[in-house]
Amino acid sequence: MKTNQILIRYGELSTKGKNRSSFIGRLRDNIRHTFSDLGKLQIQAERDRMFINSDSEEDLEQVIARLPKVFGIQSFSPVTETELSIEAMKKAAVAIIGKMDTEGKSFKVSVRRANKQFGMEKPEILQAIGSSVLSTYSGLSVKMKDPDIELKVEIREKAAYMTAEVIAGAGGLPIGAGGKALLMLSGGLDSPVAGYHMLKRGVRLELIHFFSPPFTNDRAKEKVLDLADKLSQFGSSVNLHIIPFTKLQQEVHKQVPDNITMTSTRRMMMRVADKVLEQTDCKAIITGESLGQVASQTLESLYAINAVTTTPVLRPLISTDKLEIIDTAMKIGTHDISIRPFEDCCTIFTPANPKTKPKLEKVEYYEGFVSFDELIQEAVDHREIIKFPRAKKNEFEDLL
């Protein structure tokens, strides 16, 4: 008896008509990428479901532990293979159900006897397996329709296959199925969560971060690197573009009155992002903005900021509350990184009273005295690009 297979049920992809096979292919590639550190996995993608096979039970345990993060999967089940004897099947059934919570749960066994040579008829098999499970776990009761636990037994040519546990997947679409977009990553709570929502809809991410040394320090940068690393753990690698932003930010402060520097700074970020977008084949900009959260996130502000670009700006968090965002951040493991107390380029230079209703014409008027184009191009040209996940080598390995 061994667990050597995992059965995967697709998420929404089942409804995607002609694109279906490309979605399935994408999912298969993402699974390969996610588990590239493990031994060889055989992945067999069928129309309705996918099977992962491996001879290493340890590897499969890893797959089971990490698969709930991979998008495009509705649910999955470990499959146990046993030899073709009723005793082996009974033993396996007891072991499989033993891993689940049985107290007060309803239960049934179903059997597919594809191998007609097998010595017992279906009712006998049902009876034998069912009674050994029920006599072991007294909390179970039998229910034929919609039981909490259904143990499925498939008797094939060379072996029997059994499965009961159904583990929820992450849902959504396989990453990459939805194209690529550029996420503005600040280091705060919101932007990684916005990125996560888009990943879930199958969008691959490029990340852009604005770095203003010496006003922001290495710790703040480290924080962003750690966030980028987290965002690369959902089945697809990401590139982080670190933009040297100090000069642009200083120029803005020289040119525009204090209470609209924030609006103008954001407009510069958009313009830089637009340039990076062109070079990285992205089709949209993603931000973590949530309406009304801060001065820059009023409709008036968004209008004035958005005016610099015609690129679609996706704001998946626009209607969510801070508490919902915090919940998601905790769930995806970015919360503790985001709350580290280091300044980012948005929190320094913040004027005491930023305008919550900036006027576009005014902003344009003040910006109009100089051309920012050169500084923007310079920032784009001097950006640092880091690929994630980072190589896992521990720099202190020899020391420790």
Place this chain on the structure above:
Amino acid sequence: MIYLDNSATTKPKKEVMDTFIKANEDYYGNPASLHKLGNTAENLLESARRQIAKELQMQHVVFTSGGTEANNLAILGTAQAYAHRGRHIITAVTEHPSVLKSVDQLEARGFEITRLPVDPSGSIDLDHLKTSLRNDTILVTLMQVNNETGAVHPVSEFKEILQGTRTFLHIDAVQGIGKIRMRTEDMPDLLTISAHKIHGLKGSGVLAFNDVQPEAIVIGGGQESGYRSGTVPVPQAAAFAKALRLARPNPEWGLWNKTLREFFGQFEDIKVISPESAAPHILSAAMKGVKGEILVSALQEESIIVSTSSACSSKNKETSHVIKAMGVPAAYQSGVIRLSFGAYTTEQDIAAFQHAFKKVHAIIKGV
């Protein structure tokens, strides 16, 4: 010189010293500083922490000034943090003073303490533990390996007894870590270990824990996630990680232990105190009517270093509380010596000890 006092402390390994020196030379920044040097020191500190957590299979690792402080934090800190749940704590009479003094202090503050007695083998009665448990018992604190006799407490059975209760289990594993294997599933809620017992450096301990949040007893700048304030000595932490990684039991300890038990068996006036089931690296024995100090200094004349029952108690004249609690006959009580093996102990050392002991014994008997 033959050093057989490894339960008092051990000689730091060369590799551990190398790590300590390199960390001091290259990564001397304060891990809380914002600059690069601080950042690198923090990365080293966190790598050391992760490595130790992984080695122990525990979630949280807090660096302390040693085993004593870790025990204080585990007991005083847990008591403080969970006093609203209850004010009853269970321990045993043979625990280390850092545990016993902690519970004494809590008792003076109104906590109720159950101190379980031990039988002649140094074991507590598991049924007694079970019946002592109450709804308001917040902590059971027991040691894995006794420092004076090597008596081993069954941690897995403690865990089983506490299963389904809200009582936390703290295990002082200072003498056991790296010496006897502990299964992942046996890991308690809180675990104390110390570096200098496994060929690391003195002044360096760890309290590891899972789903429990002890209240800090050393307070200040909020380092170590608030669990232990004070600038974290990164080189010590790194050296500890190294020492723990290198620590492993020597299967020969058991053989030597057996050899020495047989050897002591030849003398009518020598009684082996360590129970049969004790950990292999600690062996205590007593000579009738003779003070332990005399044996210790006589053996030292022969270049053999051993101690009386424990290094901590050897300086005060009283008989060890452990030896008393195990009901060792009065004539033997003050004649206890302890031999303890480490990574550098060899078979030749064991042979040399026997040779020297025979000589010493004859001299003392001749007096």
